[in-house]
Amino acid sequence: MRNPWGKDWLARYHPIWYALVLLLDFPQIAIDQSSDLPAYRQIANAVASAIDKGMLHRGQRLPATRELAAQLGMNRATISAAYALLEESGFIQGHVGRGSFVSEWPGSAQPSRAQSVESPSVNFATSRPAGDAFPLASFRRLSRAVIEGEDAAEILQLGSPYGYTPLRRYLLEKARADGIGRAGDDILITNGCQQALDLVARRFATANTKVICEDPVYHGVLRVFARSGCQLLPVQVSSNGLDLDLLEGLLVQHRPGLIVVTPSFQNPTGATMDLDARQRLVELASASGALLVESDIYSELRYEGSPLPTLKELDGSGRTLLLGSYSKVSFPGLRVGWAIGPRETISQLAEEKQISDLHSDQLSQAVSLRFAQSGELERHIERTRETGRQRLTAALESCEAHLPEGSTWTRPRGGMSLWITLPAPLSAEGVLAAVRPQGVDFLPGRQFSLSQAYLRSLRISFGGLSPEKIRYGVRMIGEAGNRQLATSVDSWESEPAAALV
Secondary structure, eight states, X not given: OOXXXXXXXXXXXXXXXXXXXXXXXXXXXXXXXXXXXXXXXXXXXXXXXXXXXTSSOTTOBXXXXXXXXHHHTOOHHHHHHHHHHHXXXXXXXXXXXXXXXXXXXXXXXXXXXXXXXXXXXXXXXXXXXXXXXXXXXXXXXXXXXXXXXXXXXHHTSOOOTTOOHHHHHHHHXXXXXXXXXXXXXXXXXXXXXXXXXXXXXXXXXXXXXEEEEEESOOHHHHHHHHHHTOEEEEEEEETTEEOHHHHHHHHHHHOOSEEEEOOSSOTTTOOOOOHHXXXXXXXXXXXXXXXXXXXXXXXXOBOSSOOOOOHHHHOSSSOEEEEEESTTTSOGGGOEEEEEEEHHHHHHHHHHHHHHHSSOOHHHHHHHHHHHHTTHHHHHHHHHHHHHHHHHHHHHHHHHHHSOTTOEEOOOSBSSEEEEEOOTTOOHHHHHHHHGGGTEEOEEGGGGOTTOOOTTEEXXXXXXXXXXXXXXXXXXXXXXXXXXXXXXXXXXXXXXXXXXX
């Protein structure tokens, strides 16, 4: 006999209690804030897994986006994007006016989560080089030479926390030849630039330290310094990099211990500081006594114009720490990065690294060294610059052709990213929810700000995509924005006129 006091009765007569029951029946979802996977995709994967495991049953109603957003402490648009991904993948079905339900799969034809929640066909969310352009034949040949070489046994032993000595020597000599390295400098090999930032935060950003950073800024910077407990002081970024007038005021008022900056093709905006701005920044940092931390991972990816000197090259005081990496110009999976700076600073970072992981993988370092010494790296970078120029052109032309009227975007001359700001009343997360079913993904601007500002902004990372995919992705973003603008205008025009008095 059917229970007259079941969920249908609750839904009809007590909708608030019904919403609570739906939430209680829903599996717990934990969001990993340190993950590079966007929150909406983590939610979609968790729900898909719950369906696969039978924790959510066929035909079961899911909580409304508003209630689930409140429970998880998320923006409602994030939940909408997760539900859109699940519906596109066939896990759930949405019904206007009724809500979203677990799909009624026919018998055993239910696909697995791994088959259904796939990566988007146009992924603007990840800033990485194009894998199909890797010179794999050269990499295999050079790797074989390292493995079969006389030093293979030594390379596979435990090494120094400072890194593989031949690679350190090569990079330091190159830095000195380029005018970057100084007589009192040393070098530390790290697991990419991210670990270098982490070591800096661990050693120099205590709970009482004040750290100046860019705004917007790469979300990895926010995470690593926020975890250290220091006080972050954001400085707005324009087309010429940091607002130096604001920076100067903060230096006088707060006396920060660190200034962290990416002067060339900044992530996420693509902004580059000109020579005058670089010289002024170095002078301000030197006068303040702050350690200037320069991320220089994109400068090799200049597609137009002449190279500019690094901050470290301009700094006569010896208070600049330069972070570099092979990850944006060759094989990011090898995780070979480095820090060059005053010997005492590098020694302190090496102590932190030894505690963290003893040392970086020496085989990856040895292969990277062979790749650089053979000339293959420079040839690969030249090819990357040419394809990067084509990708950047495709992105800029597509923005001009397809983005809604009133949109603005940066116009970098290199790097991997540009920054788009949509006109009001659009939101980046609202557009993301609309384009995700078309296979397009990007990161909303709030993920690049300590205050979660820039709600109408988004980052387009074009470095790993073909021009065709870039054009398609930007067109989908533009069409979604135009549809939402038209809907908002229609809604406004349909409102009743005010009473005449």
